[in-house]
Amino acid sequence: MKRTRYVSAAAAVTLTVCGPVTAAAAVSADAARTVAAAPALRADVTAQGAAAAALKHYPGVVESLDQDGSVWHVDVIGKDGKGHAELEVSASGAVTEQNRDTDGNAAGSKALVSAEVTAEKAMKAALAAHPGQVTAVEWDDDDGTASWHVEVKGKDGKTWDAQVDPTTGKVTRSGSDSGSGSDDGGDT
Structure with a gap:
């Protein structure tokens, strides 16, 4: 027991x-x-998120960014206008520096560095004109007139190109690159 x-x-x-x-x-x-x-979770970073991550890594002004698959290529000009960094931002937001140059032409970057409308504001203006997702943004002053070129993939699947004024933030020209013949080329 x-x-x-x-x-x-x-x-x-x-x-x-x-x-x-x-x-x-x-x-x-x-x-x-x-x-x-x-399946592996992806934290796909938007263009705005890629710009923010790049600027956190290398403070300055975004000159251009574009998406290649799940990776963003971001060019940043330093606040002094001399420095330049080529960065990659992964889908998770991790930043990898591809190249850095510290002896650039400050005079050539003056308009970009002093522009009232940054790449981030240009993206916001383009999205207000054409809702969707930004796939590229680029500073262009080759023809003597500075502007931002922003590419937006619309919710309808069409790709829209917008030209944004770097002083006012106004979308001065936009049109579709979808090949559907709906390119209005006019002001919005």
């Missing part, structure tokens, strides 16, 4: 102590199978 009590007491203690551990191990093993079977 004493032996039965000891065995029963030992079994109760074992179940009390090991029961939760065994249950936790079973849950952990089941969760491990679930996690392994789940």
